[in-house]
Amino acid sequence: MSSQKIKKENCPHLSEIKITQTEKKACGVCGERENLRLCTSCGGVFCCESHQAHNREHYEKTGHPIIVPLPAGTPLTWIWCWVDNAYLE
Ligand SMILES: [Zn+2]
Ligand SMILES: [Zn+2]
Numbered sequence: 001m002s003s004q005k006i007k008k009e010n011c012p013h014l015s016e017i018k019i020t021q022t023e024k025k026a027c028g029v030c031g032e033r034e035n036l037r038l039c040t041s042c043g044g045v046f047c048c049e050s051h052q053a054h055n056r057e058h059y060e061k062t063g064h065p066i067i068v069p070l071p072a073g074t075p076l077t078w079i080w081c082w083v084d085n086a087y088l089e
């Protein structure tokens with residue numbers, strides 16, 4: 001799957017970011033502890049596509065649009081929008 005980049009200004013979902021930090025250290029579904037992603041709408045933590053892809057499953061269930069990697073750096077290492085299917089820069 002190729003991943004594109006778009007400018008932050010062109011993502012209408014950026015305003016839905018509410019949570020960028022968490023104490024959670026495991027996927028909320030399977031307990032995976034590596035390559036975690038944080039849902040910035042609800043604070044849920046899920047594993048990435050190199051594991052069981054619970055981050056994608058969470059988006060498909062909830063429509064929560066934006067994830068960031070954990071541990072979350074400052075500034076954030078990257079921001080991914082599921083709806084736009086792109087990294088925001
Ligand atoms: Zn977006
Ligand atoms: Zn998982």
Ligand SMILES: [Zn+2]
Nearest residue numbers: 039041042064
């Ligand atoms: Zn969520």
